[in-house]
Structures are given as C-alpha cells and as structure tokens.
Amino acid sequence: MKGLKIIVLAKQVPDTRNVGKDAMKADGTVNRAALPAIFNPEDLNALELALRVKDTVPGSVITILTMGPGRAAEIIREGLYRGADSGVLLTDRAFAGSDTLATSYALAQAIKEMGHFDLIVAGRQAIDGDTAQVGPQVAEKLNLPQVTYVEEVLKVEKAAITVRRRLDNGVETVKSPMPMLLTVNSSAPDCRSRNVKMLMKYKHARTITEKQEATEDYTHLYDNRPFLYIREMTVADIKADAEQLGLTGSPTKVKKIDNVVLQAKDAKKLNTADEGINDLMKELIESHVIG
Amino acid sequence: MNNIFVYCEVEEGIVSEVSLELLTKGRSLASQLACQLEAVLIGSGLKGVEKQILPFGVDVLHIADDARLEPYTTLPHAAILNKLFAEEKPQIALMGATPIGRDLGPRVSSALHSGLTADCTSLEIGDHEDKKAGMVYKDLLYQIRPAFGGNIIATIINPDCRPQMATVREGVMKKEKINDSYPGTVKNLEVSKYVSDLDFAVQIIERHTEKKKINIKGASIVVSGGYGVGSKENFKLLYDLAAVLGAEVGASRAAVDAGYAEHDRQIGQTGITVRPKLYIACGISGQVQHRAGMEESAQIISINSDPEAPINSIADYVITGDIAEIIPKMIKYYKLNTK
Numbered sequence: 001m002k003g004l005k006i007i008v009l010a011k012q013v014p015d016t017r018n019v020g021k022d023a024m025k026a027d028g029t030v031n032r033a034a035l036p037a038i039f040n041p042e043d044l045n046a047l048e049l050a051l052r053v054k055d056t057v058p059g060s061v062i063t064i065l066t067m068g069p070g071r072a073a074e075i076i077r078e079g080l081y082r083g084a085d086s087g088v089l090l091t092d093r094a095f096a097g098s099d100t101l102a103t104s105y106a107l108a109q110a111i112k113e114m115g116h117f118d119l120i121v122a123g124r125q126a127i128d129g130d131t132a133q134v135g136p137q138v139a140e141k142l143n144l145p146q147v148t149y150v151e152e153v154l155k156v157e158k159a160a161i162t163v164r165r166r167l168d169n170g171v172e173t174v175k176s177p178m179p180m181l182l183t184v185n186s187s188a189p190d191c192r193s194r195n196v197k198m199l200m201k202y203k204h205a206r207t208i209t210e211k212q213e214a215t216e217d218y219t220h221l222y223d224n225r226p227f228l229y230i231r232e233m234t235v236a237d238i239k240a241d242a243e244q245l246g247l248t249g250s251p252t253k254v255k256k257i258d259n260v261v262l263q264a265k266d267a268k269k270l271n272t273a274d275e276g277i278n279d280l281m282k283e284l285i286e287s288h289v290i291g
Numbered sequence: 292m293n294n295i296f297v298y299c300e301v302e303e304g305i306v307s308e309v310s311l312e313l314l315t316k317g318r319s320l321a322s323q324l325a326c327q328l329e330a331v332l333i334g335s336g337l338k339g340v341e342k343q344i345l346p347f348g349v350d351v352l353h354i355a356d357d358a359r360l361e362p363y364t365t366l367p368h369a370a371i372l373n374k375l376f377a378e379e380k381p382q383i384a385l386m387g388a389t390p391i392g393r394d395l396g397p398r399v400s401s402a403l404h405s406g407l408t409a410d411c412t413s414l415e416i417g418d419h420e421d422k423k424a425g426m427v428y429k430d431l432l433y434q435i436r437p438a439f440g441g442n443i444i445a446t447i448i449n450p451d452c453r454p455q456m457a458t459v460r461e462g463v464m465k466k467e468k469i470n471d472s473y474p475g476t477v478k479n480l481e482v483s484k485y486v487s488d489l490d491f492a493v494q495i496i497e498r499h500t501e502k503k504k505i506n507i508k509g510a511s512i513v514v515s516g517g518y519g520v521g522s523k524e525n526f527k528l529l530y531d532l533a534a535v536l537g538a539e540v541g542a543s544r545a546a547v548d549a550g551y552a553e554h555d556r557q558i559g560q561t562g563i564t565v566r567p568k569l570y571i572a573c574g575i576s577g578q579v580q581h582r583a584g585m586e587e588s589a590q591i592i593s594i595n596s597d598p599e600a601p602i603n604s605i606a607d608y609v610i611t612g613d614i615a616e617i618i619p620k621m622i623k624y625y626k627l628n629t630k
C-alpha cells in the first residue's frame with residue numbers, strides 16, 4: 001500500500017494540570033506566568049496514533065500543523081524529535097482572539113494550502129480552552145467525515161480506516177472512508193519518547209522568523225539540509241476571508257472572566273480524638289444527614 | 292420561530308437524563324423569554340417516546356424516526372439539525388456535553404456559523420452593552436463555563452449569530468416535570484428530505500456497551516477516596532464505612548490512576564458530578580478538577596493528614612489525621628449511636 005499523508009493538529013498550551021501552590025497567587029487566582037508552555041497532552045496521543053499508522057504503512061509522512069505565536073515552533077520540534085517528518089507554523093496577529101470557529105476556519109484554510117492528505121489527526125481537547133470543538137469543526141469546514149474519541153487504529157485499507165472509539169459506557173468499532181479526521185482520547189497509548197537520532201537531526205530546525213532572530217549563525221547548514229526549515233504561514237498564505245478571522249470572525253465573545261477563588265468556610269475542626277468523632281456522628285444522626 | 296430547541300438523546304427508547312435536565316432548563320428560559328420550547332428527537336423505533344418528553348413543558352417535538360439513525364453517527368444527525376435549524380431559526384439550541392453532544396454540537400455550529408459554548412455550568416438571560424459599537428443587546432444567553440483546567444469561570448455571549456448554542460454536562464441542571472398531560476404537539480420529519488445516502492459513509496461495525504452498575508449519582512451519601520488512601524487494600528475501609536452508612540464509594544482521579552478504584556467511580560471534571568446530602572472526602576487534596584464534581588454537596592467532611600489541604604476550605608467538618616485511624620472510629624461511633 002502507498003504511504004499515507006497525515007496531518008497532526010497540535011496546540012501549545014499552558015500546563016493547567018496540577019496547578020500547585022506556587023502557581024496560585026496569594027489571592028487564590030492562577031498565576032499564568034508560572035505555568036510552563038507544553039505540547040497539549042492529547043495531541044501527543046494523537047501524534048502517537050499517527051506514528052503507529054506510519055509504522056504499519058511504511059512511506060507515510062506526518063506533518064504537524066499548529067496555530068499560535070512564534071514560540072509554538074517548540075512543539076513542532078518536539079514532534080520532529082519523536083518521529084514526525086515536517087511541521088507548519090500558522091502564525092499571524094490577525095488570528096488573535098479566535099474562538100473555536102475562527103480557529104478551525106484558519107486551520108482548514110491552511111490545510112487546503114498544504115496539498116493532498118489522507119488523514120487528519122487531532123487531540124480530543126486542549127487543556128486551556130477545554131472545549132473539544134476544534135476537531136469536529138475542522139472536519140466540517142473541509143467537508144470530511146469525523147470520528148471522535150479514538151483510542152486505536154485497527155486497520156488501514158486503501159481509502160478506508162477502521163478505529164476503536166471510547167464512549168462513556170463502552171467502546172465502538174467504526175469504519176470510515178478516507179480522507180477523514182479523527183480526534184484522539186487520552187485513553188489512547190502515550191506518545192513514544194524522543195529519538196536520539198531525530199534529536200540530532202532536527203536540533204537546528206527553525207522557522208524563517210526564528211532564523212532571522214537567531215544569534216548563532218547556522219545558515220551554512222540550511223543550504224544542504226532543507227528539512228531544517230519549519231514552514232511558516234501567515235494570513236497572506238492561506239487565502240482567508242478576513243471577516244472570518246480572529247475576534248471579528250468569532251461569534252462567541254468572552255464577556256467576563258472570574259478566577260476561582262477558594263473561600264474558607266467556618267468549618268468545625270476535629271482530630272483523631274474519640275470524643276470529637278463521637279459527637280460528629282451523633283450530630284449527623286440527629287440532623288438526619290445519616291442514619 | 293426563534294424558539295428554544297433542545298436536542299434529546301435517546302437509546303433503545305429511553306431518553307437520556309441530561310436531555311430531560313436540559314428540557315427543564317429550556318422550559319424556564321422559554322418562559323422568561325416568552326417563547327416556546329421545542330425538542331428534537333432523532334433515532335429509531337420512537338413510537339410513544341414523546342410521553343417521556345412532552346411533560347417537561349415541550350410545546351413542539353420534532354421527531355426523525357428511521358432505522359439508520361440509531362445508534363448515533365455524526366453526519367445524519369448533523370444534517371437533520373442543520374436543515375431544521377435553518378428552517379426554524381431557533382434563538383437558543385442546547386445539547387448534552389456527552390460523547391454525542393460534543394461530537395455533534397461543534398459540527399452543527401460550524402455549518403451554521405453560530406457560536407458554541409462547551410460544558411456550561413450555568414445558563415442565564417441578560418443584556419450586553421457593546422460600548423465601542425454603541426449597541427445594546429437585549430436578552431442574550433449568558434453561557435457560564437469553567438475553562439483553563441477549571442481555574443477560571445468565563446461568561447460567554449454570542450451577540451450576533453443564531454442559534455446561541457451551548458452544551459451542558461449531565462447532573463448540572465435539575466430535572467423537573469411540568470405536568471404529565473402538557474399539551475405539546477408532535478411533528479414527524481420526513482427523514483429522506485433531511486439526509487442523503489452520503490451521510491451514512493461512516494459505519495458502526497461493532498458496539499459494546501456496559502450498563503453502569505455503580506449508581507453514585509443517585510446516592511445521598513458518598514464516601515470518596517483519594518491518593519492519600521494509599522492502596523487498594525486501604526480502600527476497603529471506605530467500603531466498610533459506606534456499607535454501614537448506606538453510601539456509595541467515589542474516588543479522585545489520582546486514586547483511579549493508581550488503580551485503587553474503578554474508573555466508573557471517578558468524581559470531578561472528567562468524571563461524575565455529584566451533589567449528595569453528605570460527601571466524605573478521605574485523603575483527597577481537593578484540586579479544582581475534583582471540586583468541580585462535588586462542591587455542591589450539601590455537607591462535606593474532609594479527612595486529611597494535612598491540616599492545610601485545599602479541600603478543607605470548602606468542608607463543613609475537617610478531621611485532621613490518618614484515615615486508617617479515623618474511619619474505624621467513625622464506624623464504631625455510628626454503630627454505638629444508632630443502637
């Protein structure tokens with residue numbers, strides 16, 4: 001079988017998990033600056049799933065597409081170290097303030113510019129926006145079938161793919177024609193770690209902007225090693241309708257944001273002493289909370 | 292026209308809980324906005340199912356009944372909603388933040404270019420002034436949701452595009468019938484006008500569902516354990532306490548990940564939401580993701596060796612110490628006092 005062209009959608013996100021003591025300010029709100037920027041966890045599951053397809057269908061090629069600020073190129077490099085073949089960074093101020101609809105419009109326009117593909121693999125959900133909407137919306141914009149919550153690819157045939165998806169109350173085996181889009185669940189296998197050879201190979205991979213800003217000069221490398229170019233796309237490259245981008249192209253607006261602040265209640269305090277626990281159980285029985 | 296629509300999930304003739312909860316919310320919003328509440332039911336063998344839906348105060352129920360529409364697949368359900376919404380122009384459309392709703396909602400919102408807010412915990416009606424544009428919007432849907440891993444609460448609005456779409460998780464809204472003989476009408480859709488053969492491109496080859504055996508949602512007391520319980524063996528203490536109190540056992544994600552408890556017992560943002568009369572948190576630190584699933588419990592007892600554990604700040608009773616010592620004493624004094 002001929003190799004597949006696979007696009008993995010990946011987002012760089014602040015690490016909102018385990019927001020620990022140092023990540024909270026004195027007033028109980030989140031200190032975003034203290035959160036490191038990481039590869040969205042389920043997008044790593046997505047990358048692993050793509051890599052497994054590549055393992056079973058030799059000759060497949062994986063391109064990571066990410067939309068974000070310049071530093072999001074970091075996750076493209078991370079993907080290259082783990083076995084992806086190339087990356088595209090979609091970056092432009094015009095994308096600022098995008099909701100999921102404007103995000104998926106921009107991603108879909110970029111994908112149209114990237115040429116033929118068989119499979120798009122997205123994570124289920126990003127841990128900052130937390131909506132799980134971008135995958136299905138990209139599929140709709142490209143008029144592709146979608147399968148969500150995938151945890152394993154069972155079979156790849158010419159122009160068809162069979163996968164297992166995880167639901168609240170069970171599993172489903174589903175067959176879809178390709179090209180198609182699937183979103184990957186955290187219950188899918190974890191991503192393999194960096195490969196030392198790939199790390200050496202792609203260490204100096206840079207976008208054009210990064211190259212211009214670099215202090216060390218690796219220009220001589222790029223002439224012989226075209227794979228070190230991370231393609232950068234801006235609004236001008238994706239034939240986008242400006243009305244559908246960024247804040248203007250976003251039907252949803254954030255009216256207000258409240259930080260979750262922990263307020264201490266007046267709790268009754270007890271320890272392991274028998275008397276207190278005896279009184280507590282009595283109190284709960286008398287007030288009919290238990291018993 | 293411009294009514295409130297609720298997409299109802301149905302499997303083997305049973306309408307899902309979350310759909311009934313959304314109908315309840317939809318009914319109160321419709322009354323507030325002086326419009327009608329309409330529901331959409333898509334599936335197979337739906338005769339008589341309207342009896343489960345109309346009593347929630349549904350004025351019009353649209354039914355698409357066809358063998359190919361159940362079990363759910365994305366494209367045909369999306370095709371029906373896209374066309375129906377284009378015809379009926381709802382102002383608000385609600386669905387469950389379930390595997391189905393979160394697969395279908397974004398697809399439909401993209402096709403209609405209408406905003407969608409995921410996983411709302413509250414829906415309210417309110418006005419919005421856009422000072423820059425000099426516009427005042429009346430009676431918008433305030434869609435209130437946690438984001439950023441549960442660390443912030445955002446109020447999202449959708450000033451210009453319709454319908455204003457939102458998904459809501461099961462257990463977040465109350466469920467309340469209006470009247471068993473509420474006079475709603477049923478409209479049967481001619482399915483072939485809404486879907487084409489191409490919409491059936493994705494096939495379900497095999498399906499394996501497990502009926503949920505554990506009923507934590509319905510329990511009035513939940514004894515819940517975290518990573519601090521320390522082992523699967525120690526979790527037995529929690530089952531013992533639950534058995535004497537007539538409670539169910541829940542768990543934090545860290546406890547589930549460590550293999551102390553089954554995944555079905557996980558409480559929190561990515562698990563079940565509970566609001567029992569009493570929640571006993573044993574060895575749970577109380578991260579936001581966990582609190583999201585239990586903080587509306589009427590009373591909370593926290594048992595934790597760390598007097599500074601974050602969960603203590605939302606607890607009514609804080610017992611500081613080792614669970615291995617405290618739980619047996621709770622059992623002992625419960626028994627003594629109920630004799």
Ligand SMILES: Cc1cc2nc3c(=O)[nH]c(=O)nc-3n(C[C@H](O)[C@H](O)[C@H](O)COP(=O)(O)OP(=O)(O)OC[C@H]3O[C@@H](n4cnc5c(N)ncnc54)[C@H](O)[C@@H]3O)c2cc1C
Pocket residue numbers: 009010011040042043046065066067068098099100101103107121122123124125126127128129130131132133134135252254257406407408409436438439443445447
């Ligand atoms: C507080 C807050 C609340 C918000 N609420 C909403 C809301 O209710 N509705 C709404 O429409 N928007 C909302 N947004 C905006 C939303 O977060 C952004 O549009 C974001 O760019 C994409 O949404 P997400 O992070 O939820 O991604 P998800 O939809 O959860 O991402 C799913 C998958 O899509 C892919 N993907 C997502 N973004 C990118 C990217 N930039 N590049 C490459 N791949 C990507 C990844 O594979 C990812 O795993 C909110 C933003 C904030 C700050």
Ligand SMILES: Cc1cc2nc3c(=O)[nH]c(=O)nc-3n(C[C@H](O)[C@H](O)[C@H](O)COP(=O)(O)OP(=O)(O)OC[C@H]3O[C@@H](n4cnc5c(N)ncnc54)[C@H](O)[C@@H]3O)c2cc1C
Pocket residue numbers: 016017018127440516517518519520521542543544545546557558559560561562563573574575576577578579580581584594595596597600612613614615
């Ligand atoms: C996107 C996302 C979704 C998530 N969803 C959920 C979810 O749905 N539900 C959920 O629970 N978590 C969820 N989490 C994980 C959450 O952030 C926390 O990691 C988790 O809740 C911590 O579990 P814990 O309190 O059991 O463990 P820990 O944080 O490790 O706390 C253990 C506690 O036990 C106490 N302890 C230790 N020994 C003893 C003892 N002998 N006696 C008494 N106390 C003792 C300690 O003082 C400590 O407070 C989610 C995370 C993310 C990023």
